[in-house]
Amino acid sequence: MYNHLGSITDPVAVNNAALTPDDKPAAEFDEAYWHRLISVDLTGTALCMKYELQQMLKQGKGGSIINISSVSGFRPQPNNIAYVAAKHGVVGMTKVAAMENGPHNIRVNSVAPGAIDTPMLRGALDQFGFTAEEYAPQLSLLNRFGQPNEIAQASLWLASDAASYITGTTIHADAGYTSR
Template sequence: MTFPVLQDKVAIVTGAAMGMGEATAKLFAEAGAKVVVADFNEEKGRETVQAIEAAGGTAFFVKVDISKGDQVKAMVEATVEKYGRLDVAVNNAALTPDNAPLHELDEEYWDRLMGVDLKGTALSLKYELIQLRKQGTGGSIINISSVSGFRPQPNNAAYVAAKHGVVGLTKVAALENGAENIRVNSVAPGAIDTPMLRGALEATGIDPEEFAPQLSLLNRFGQADEIAQASLWLASDQSSYVTGTTIHADAGYTSR
């Protein structure tokens, strides 16, 4: 049972068509929020909305490429037009990590990944913060980083750089907006069993079941809804004195 800690709050979740974003959108709706399911994948995004509505929740879909400022601006405007305000945002959308050593860097994919994972997070923050500051009633923003934002991984130069950047953006946004009662935090997931992780492991020929103990003190991959629970706490008033920090939901990976 999920308590209604977000009752009547309005929340945007980017990358909500699949994986951690989908789990977060569903959990937030269960917790009472009106959820904006934002994603570039329209088919899967609308399926997320349908699942939320079938469970008795409230949601609608916005198609967005977060690497485009005009689309991010339109996403926030559509949210306010539909629900009248914005209270919470989870900036989760990201591309699959790159898979080559730095001396073989793919410039085209570097630009694509940075455009979504880093620039897209910055643009999302920009327009979410504009709306929250305009309302003057505070709010909570959660950026999804990664253990790669704290410990480097081989063959993931673009992803590692982007996720380090997300942590930096989180701290700057928290510093600049604390006086407005706008809290900005991040969640750094470890190895979470999502289509993105499975695809990345398949591309490198790694057996997921053999690899899990190397990434987790609990000897298993995490589940998307376990990350959603961390975001839910940061979104709720239960974390009212928490800003500018990161929750490491990684089964102890960064502690060893």
Template structure:
């Protein structure tokens, strides 16, 4: 049983958060979860229609949210994203670097290098750029803050045919560990969340391409025999951003229903 000093420490009241890729799927769910815990949320996405839909769903609950259209692989746009966050809400306390694209699907000897480069740009370079400017802002405020990078079970357990995605998601864990080492003295925590099979448009699209159903596929990916909900990933990210996780940095939290235990 928690004592009175810990009750509510998983709240994000008054904190300002950025969520990239916040228009759909895990990003949208994460933005809504964080707003539900009291954060003022900036949703970043290249898809303006989807991003505005997310913030409208948040604003309808009485929470505060703002949308910024952003290509997270473009350094100037990421810099502008952080600047607009500060101009809108006054500061930056936490960030969830979630933006990603569909994995590649060819073996290494047949790789399409243009597609490979695009996956690396969106799934890895963007995390580096976001960390660069998010952490700069946290340092400018005097330190303190939390960054969560979204990796994957492929960060630790590779799959064939996804060389770019696997390389990018391994890199996300490496950046997370490096950031935790570099900025712990300034009180900035950097962690990762590694989702497994989460019920998102990306996963449903992959199922449509293969002809599999959730009933066919989920038992091989989850000890619960079901896909995860995007909100379940959002809860993990929100917790890592909260004061309840104040002694955690450099960690990769798997949200994968036991997939990695096999």
């Protein structure tokens, strides 16, 4: 396969799992939602990565795994302790897997999206009574929400031969949100 970012010659996997962030302070978080969110966002990513690594090791051709984290893994917000914990965990798992599998030519990286215009984000805006126009400047130095294809492009680049010397890192696709 070839795209404008470079060729992709190794096996690739992208792990993207997320539930809507929780909405209660740490002293009051919903334990049932905690378990559900951690199960999907963290355990789901871990299990996918486990079996992807096993397959890539078996094939012996190297590979690239991209885990989707979040800016919340780097710049937490109040009232979403489970989501922040899960996305911090994804970043940590990415680093461990990169350390363990680099000698096998398997690169493991993550992408930390900022505010991306998805149904999940639109639902959160509705829930809290914000419009995209008034809230985007708080989450983006570019005064807009990102588009899903922009996260896909970051993932494609990490999967491509153009990123062949990159492993164990996170690309912040967040319009400068974590730079503040």
